[in-house]
Amino acid sequence: MKDITAERNDLPLSLLQGEGNTSVVPFRWERRILYLLDQRLLPHEETWLEYRSARDVAQAIRDMVVRGAPAIGISAALGMVLAAYGLKDKDRDFFAEKWLDEAAFILQARPTAVNLKWAVERLKKLVRRHSELNPDDLAAILEKEAISIWTEDVKANLAIGFHGQALLPETGGVLTHCNAGGLATGGYGTALGVIRAARSEGKKINIIVDETRPWLQGARLTAWELIKDGIAVTLVVDGAAGFLMQKGQIKAVVVGADRIAANGDVANKIGTYTIAELARANHIPFYVAAPVSTIDPVTLSGDQIPIEERGSREITTFAGKEIAAPGVEVHNPVFDITSHHLVTAIITELGVLTPPYGPAIYACFS
Amino acid sequence: MKDITAERNDLPLSLLQGEGNTSVVPFRWERRILYLLDQRLLPHEETWLEYRSARDVAQAIRDMVVRGAPAIGISAALGMVLAAYGLKDKDRDFFAEKWLDEAAFILQARPTAVNLKWAVERLKKLVRRHSELNPDDLAAILEKEAISIWTEDVKANLAIGFHGQALLPETGGVLTHCNAGGLATGGYGTALGVIRAARSEGKKINIIVDETRPWLQGARLTAWELIKDGIAVTLVVDGAAGFLMQKGQIKAVVVGADRIAANGDVANKIGTYTIAELARANHIPFYVAAPVSTIDPVTLSGDQIPIEERGSREITTFAGKEIAAPGVEVHNPVFDITSHHLVTAIITELGVLTPPYGPAIYACFS
Numbered sequence: 001m002k003d004i005t006a007e008r009n010d011l012p013l014s015l016l017q018g019e020g021n022t023s024v025v026p027f028r029w030e031r032r033i034l035y036l037l038d039q040r041l042l043p044h045e046e047t048w049l050e051y052r053s054a055r056d057v058a059q060a061i062r063d064m065v066v067r068g069a070p071a072i073g074i075s076a077a078l079g080m081v082l083a084a085y086g087l088k089d090k091d092r093d094f095f096a097e098k099w100l101d102e103a104a105f106i107l108q109a110r111p112t113a114v115n116l117k118w119a120v121e122r123l124k125k126l127v128r129r130h131s132e133l134n135p136d137d138l139a140a141i142l143e144k145e146a147i148s149i150w151t152e153d154v155k156a157n158l159a160i161g162f163h164g165q166a167l168l169p170e171t172g173g174v175l176t177h178c179n180a181g182g183l184a185t186g187g188y189g190t191a192l193g194v195i196r197a198a199r200s201e202g203k204k205i206n207i208i209v210d211e212t213r214p215w216l217q218g219a220r221l222t223a224w225e226l227i228k229d230g231i232a233v234t235l236v237v238d239g240a241a242g243f244l245m246q247k248g249q250i251k252a253v254v255v256g257a258d259r260i261a262a263n264g265d266v267a268n269k270i271g272t273y274t275i276a277e278l279a280r281a282n283h284i285p286f287y288v289a290a291p292v293s294t295i296d297p298v299t300l301s302g303d304q305i306p307i308e309e310r311g312s313r314e315i316t317t318f319a320g321k322e323i324a325a326p327g328v329e330v331h332n333p334v335f336d337i338t339s340h341h342l343v344t345a346i347i348t349e350l351g352v353l354t355p356p357y358g359p360a361i362y363a364c365f366s
Numbered sequence: 367m368k369d370i371t372a373e374r375n376d377l378p379l380s381l382l383q384g385e386g387n388t389s390v391v392p393f394r395w396e397r398r399i400l401y402l403l404d405q406r407l408l409p410h411e412e413t414w415l416e417y418r419s420a421r422d423v424a425q426a427i428r429d430m431v432v433r434g435a436p437a438i439g440i441s442a443a444l445g446m447v448l449a450a451y452g453l454k455d456k457d458r459d460f461f462a463e464k465w466l467d468e469a470a471f472i473l474q475a476r477p478t479a480v481n482l483k484w485a486v487e488r489l490k491k492l493v494r495r496h497s498e499l500n501p502d503d504l505a506a507i508l509e510k511e512a513i514s515i516w517t518e519d520v521k522a523n524l525a526i527g528f529h530g531q532a533l534l535p536e537t538g539g540v541l542t543h544c545n546a547g548g549l550a551t552g553g554y555g556t557a558l559g560v561i562r563a564a565r566s567e568g569k570k571i572n573i574i575v576d577e578t579r580p581w582l583q584g585a586r587l588t589a590w591e592l593i594k595d596g597i598a599v600t601l602v603v604d605g606a607a608g609f610l611m612q613k614g615q616i617k618a619v620v621v622g623a624d625r626i627a628a629n630g631d632v633a634n635k636i637g638t639y640t641i642a643e644l645a646r647a648n649h650i651p652f653y654v655a656a657p658v659s660t661i662d663p664v665t666l667s668g669d670q671i672p673i674e675e676r677g678s679r680e681i682t683t684f685a686g687k688e689i690a691a692p693g694v695e696v697h698n699p700v701f702d703i704t705s706h707h708l709v710t711a712i713i714t715e716l717g718v719l720t721p722p723y724g725p726a727i728y729a730c731f732s
Contacts, residue, residue, distance in 0.1 A: 008445040028622060043691040208697075211681070213579060213603040216689060219681070223691035234695045237681060238604045239637025243673075243702040248640065271605020273612065281643050307609075315577070315585070315603060318684050323582060325409040325589035329600045331574075336609040 021058045021158065023182035023189060024225045027078065029147070032085050034078045036066045039183060043224035054102040061109040061116070064215070067183020069258045069294050070153050073115030076106050077146035080123050084139035095135040097129065111306040112267055112335045114259040114296040119149050153186035156349035158290040160190055161197030164254065164289050164347035168198040171282035172251035173234075174205045175241055178269035179221035180256025180289065190256040190289040192222065194347060207233045207249060210241050213270060214314040214332065236337055238271050243265050245282040253279050254347075257290040264340030264357025265302030270333055277340035285344040290347050292364050300307065302337035310334050387524065389548035391589050392437050393444065395513070398451050400444045400634040402432045403551060420449035420468040422641050427475040427482070430581070434550020435624045435660050438483030443470050443512035446489050450505035461501040465493065467578040477672040478633055478701045480625040485515050499679065519552035522657040522715035526556055527563030530655050530713040534564040538617035539600075540571045541607060543633035544578045545587035546622025546655065556622040556655040557571060558588065560713060565597055573599045574616060576607055578635060580680040580698065589701035604637050611648040619645050620713075623656040630706030630723025631668030636699055642708035653669065658714050658730050668703035676700050 028035040034051040040063070041047050049065060051057050066075045072304030083102040087095045092177065103120050110116060123142055130138055135366055168174055174195060182191035188196065198205055207226060212218035219235055226233045244250050253275055259267040266272070268287050279286040300306055313331030316322060324330075346353040346360075353360035394401040400417040406429070407413050415431060417423050423445030426432055426479050432441045449468040453461045469486050476482060489508055496504055534540055540561060547558030554562065564571055573592060578584035585601055592599045602610065621640055625633040632638070632654050645652040665671055678696035684687060690696075712719040712726075719726035 019505075029595070046689065068504070153446055198583040206626070211579060213577060213605060219690040219694070220690075227691055227693050232695065234697050235681060235690055236697050237636060239579060239635075239640055240697065240699060242640040242643060243636060244697070246703070269605075270603060270609060274605055274608040274644060277608060277644055277647050278640060286462075315601060318689070319687055321685055322410065323684070324577075324585040324601055325593055327593050328585070328589040329598065331600050331602050331606070333606060333609055336606070358551075 019300070021188050022229055023187050023215050024228060025187040026066055027181045028080055032082070034075070035083060035339060036060055036075065036181070038065050039067060039221060040064060043095060043220050048354055053086060054079040054080060054106055057082065058106040058109045061106070068179060069113035069115040069256070070185040070291060071188070072110060072113050073185065073293060074146070074150045074153060074186050074261035076109070076116050077123055077149045079106055079118040080120060081139065081146045083141045084135065084142045088139045090135055092131070092135060095138070096127065096131065097179065100124070110308060112258045112308045114299070115293050118293045122149065134337045148187045153265070153293070154188055155190040155293060157185055157190055157193040159349035160289050160291065160347050161188065161193035162193030163352050164287065165197035165201050165203070166287070167252070167287060167345060167347070167352065168194065168203060168205055168254070169251040172206070172242065173208050173246070173249045175208045175210070175250045175253045177210055177218065177255045177272055177275055179217040181222055181225045183221050183225055184256060190291065191254045192226065194254050194287070194289050195231070196229065207231060208236060208244065209233055210238045210271070212271060213238055217269065218225040222225065241275055242278045245278055245284055250284055252285050252287065254287040254289055257288050257294050258335055259299065259305050260288070260290060260295040260346065260361070261299040261305060262297045263301045264343060264346060264355070264361065266338040266343060267302060267305045267307070267335050268338065270336050273336040275290050276338040280342050286342060287345050287347055288293045288343055289347040292350060294308050295361055295364060297365050298363065302339065305337060306334050368518060381505055382717065384434065387554050388595055389553050390594060391553040392432055392549045395444055398448070400441070400448060402426055402441065403549070404431050404586060405433060406430060409586050412561045417445070418448060419452060420445040420472055423448065423672050424472040424475045427472070435479035435481040435554070435622070436546060437549065437659060438479050438552040439485035439518045439659060440519060440552050442475070442482050442511070443485040443489060443515045445472055446486060447505065447509045447512045449507045449644050450501070454502040454505045455539060456501055458501060461504070462493065462497065466490070478624045478674045478676060480665070481659050484659045486679070488515065497694055512703060516552045519657060519659070520554055523536060523551055523556055523559040524659065525715035526577065526655050526713050527554065527559035529718050530560030530653065531563035531567050532619070533551070533568070533651070533653060533713070533718065534560065534569060534620070535617045537570045538572070539610065539615045541574045541576070541610070541616045541619045541641065542588060543576055543584065543621045543638055543641055545583040547588055547591045548590055549587050556657065557620045558592065559656050560620050560653070561597070562595065573597060574610065575599055576601060576602050576604045576637070577636060579604055583635065607641055611644055611650055616650055618651050620653040620655055623654050623660050624701055625665065625671050626654070626656060626661040626712065626727070627665040627671060628663045628727055629667045629668050630709060630727065632704045632706070632709060632710065633668060633671045633673070633701050634704065639702040639704045642704045646708055653711050655711055655713040658689065658716060661727055661730060663731050668705065671703060673699050673701050680692040
C-alpha cells in the first residue's frame with residue numbers, strides 16, 4: 001500500500017480551494033430551507049424542489065429526487081437539521097426523542113448506500129455529546145456539522161480527482177457507468193472528479209458513458225453534467241461496453257461506489273460487476289473512486305451488503321408509457337457487488353488503495 | 367463432434383410435423399402479397415403491413431418492420447418473388463437484368479445477418495439454372511422455392527429445439543438475450559425454440575430475458591411471444607444478468623445468431639459478448655442456437671463480419687421523446703462478436719456442434 005498520508009499532504013492549495021471547479025451541485029441550503037435539484041426531470045427540466053422537514057427529505061431520497069451515495073448522505077444530514085429546527089422550541093427530552101425518531105425514519109429511506117447511515121450517525125453522536133444544550137443551540141451545531149459534511153465531501157472529491165487522474169491514460173477512451181458526478185455528491189464528483197481532474201491536467205482522454213438502465217443515470221445525468229462542464233462524452237447502451245473494450249476503444253474504467261466493504265468488495269449501480277468482469281477479460285484497469293465515508297468497515301464483505309430491489313415500473317414504463325410486454329414479471333435489483341479481485345485500485349481522498357484491500361482500508365480508519 | 371447425421375434421423379415425426387407449435391409467425395403470404403407483422407409496434411399494437419414490391423420489402427428490413435436473421439432471409443426471398451411477379455410479363459432478358467438489380471438492392475438492406483445473402487443467392491441460383499423459362503413460369507418456381515426456405519426454416523427450428531432442449535437443465539433459470547423466437551424466424555424460433563422444446567419436455571426451467579437496449583427486443587418481443595405461448599418470463603435490465611449469475615439464478619444461457627463464422631465466432635445482438643464473458647466467469651454454459659443457413663463458411667472468423675452501426679436516435683429517443691442529454695455523441699453498434707472460445711455449443715438442425723468448431727462446421731457443409 002502507498003503511504004496515503006504523505007499523498008494527502010501533497011495536495012496543491014489551489015485544488016483544496018476548488019479552483020476551476022464548475023461542477024453542478026445538486027442542493028442549495030438557504031435560510032434553513034433545503035432545495036434539491038429534481039434529478040428525475042433532468043436533463044430536460046431544471047426544477048428545484050423545496051424541503052422543510054426530514055420526512056419530506058426521506059421521501060425525496062426514496063423517490064430519487066436526489067441520488068448518489070455521498071449526495072444522499074449530505075441530503076439526509078441537512079434533513080436532520082430541518083428536523084432539529086422544527087423541534088427547537090421543544091424541551092430537551094422531547095427534542096431528543098422526536099429527533100431520534102426522525103433519524104430512524106430517514107435511515108430507512110434507501111438501504112445500500114452507507115453514506116446515509118454514516119452522515120446521520122455523525123449527527124447523532126453530536127446530539128449525544130451535547131445533551132446539555134437547549135434544542136435551539138443544538139440545531140445550530142447540527143447545521144454547522146451538516147455543512148461540514150458537505151464541504152468535506154467536495155474537498156474529498158477534489159482530492160480523489162487529484163489522486164485518481166494520475167492513474168488515467170494520456171489518451172484513449174475512459175468508460176464510466178451511472179452517475180458518480182457532481183450530481184451524486186456535494187459537487188465535483190468521485191468518478192467524474194477523476195475525469196474532471198484528468199481533463200484539467202490536459203489529458204486527451206475521451207469519455208464514454210453507458211446509459212445505465214433502468215434509470216438512465218448515464219444518458220440523463222452524466223452526459224448532462226459533463227456537457228455542461230464542456231467535456232465531450234459519447235453515449236452507448238449498457239450492452240456495448242464489452243464491444244468497445246474488444247475494439248481497444250476503452251483504456252480504463254472509473255466508477256463510483258455506494259458502499260465498500262472492509263475487504264474491498266464494492267456495491268455500486270447494477271451493471272458495475274459486468275463492466276468489471278469485461279475489464280478483466282480485456283486487460284483494462286478498473287478503478288473505483290469514493291470517499292472514505294463510503295467505506296463501511298463494519299461490513300466485512302460484499303455478501304453482507306443489502307441490495308435494494310426497486311419497483312417494476314422503472315423497467316416496464318418510460319415517461320408513463322408502457323414499454324414492455326404486458327404481464328411480464330420483473331426483477332429489478334438496482335445495485336450489484338463487484339468482488340475486490342476485479343478492482344485494480346480504490347481511489348479515496350486519502351490516497352490510492354491497492355490490493356490487498358484489507359490492510360489498506362484498515363489504515364484509512366487508523 | 368457428435369454424429370450429427372445420426373441425430374437428424376432421430377427426430378420424432380410429430381416434431382417434424384410441428385405438432386403443438388403455437389408460436390407466432392411474423393409474416394403471411396397470400397395471393398402474391400407479403401404481409402409483415404410490424405415489430406416496431408409490438409407488443410402494444412399488432413399491425414400487419416402489406417408489401418407488393420421488393421423495394422418496399424428492402425425498406426421494411428432496413429426499418430426493422432421485420433428483424434432476426436432467419437426472418438430477414440425469408441422476407442427477402444418473398445420480396446424477390448414479388449419482384450419476379452412484377453416482371454412476369456416482360457421478356458426474358460429484361461426480366462433477368464431487372465430482377466438481378468432488385469436482388470442487388472435488397473442485399474444492401476442490412477449487413478450483418480448472413481441469411482439475407484444466403485436466401486437471395488439461393489433464388490439467384492434458380493434463375494441462372496432456369497434461364498430458358500419464361501418469366502411467368504420462373505416466378506412460380508421462385509415462389510415455390512421461397513416458401514421452401516420458409517418451411518425448411520420452421521422444420522430446422524423444431525429440430526434445433528429437439529437437439530437443444532436436452533442441453534438445458536431440469537430446473538433453474540435460463541437466460542436469453544434479444545429475440546431469437548418465432549418473430550425472428552419462420553416460426554418457433556431458434557433460442558426460443560430450444561426453450562419451447564424444453565418446456566414441452568416438462569422441464570421446470572424459468573425463463574429470464576434482458577431488455578436488449580436499444581431496441582428492447584427482449585422486453586417487447588421475447589416477453590410478448592413467450593407470454594402469448596403460456597410461458598412465464600422474468601424481465602431484467604441488461605446490466606442485471608451478471609448479478610443473477612452471481613446469485614446462482616441462471617443455470618444456462620441460450621441465444622440466437624446473426625452470422626456464425628467458419629471458426630465458430632458468433633455475431634449476434636449487441637450485449638451477447640458481454641453475457642458470454644459473464645457466463646464463462648460464472649461457470650455457466652453458453653449455447654448458440656441457429657440454423658445452418660446462419661453459418662457463413664466463407665467468413666473465416668468474427669473479425670471479418672461487418673458490424674452494423676445504426677442511428678443515434680434509437681438510443682437518444684423513446685417514442686419520439688428525447689431521453690438523453692442534448693448534445694451527447696452516440697455510438698450505436700447493434701451487433702458484437704462472441705469468440706468461439708466462449709461458446710459451449712452451437713445447436714443446429716443437424717445436431718449439436720461442440721469445439722473444435724472448425725471441423726464441426728466443415729462437416730455441416732459436407
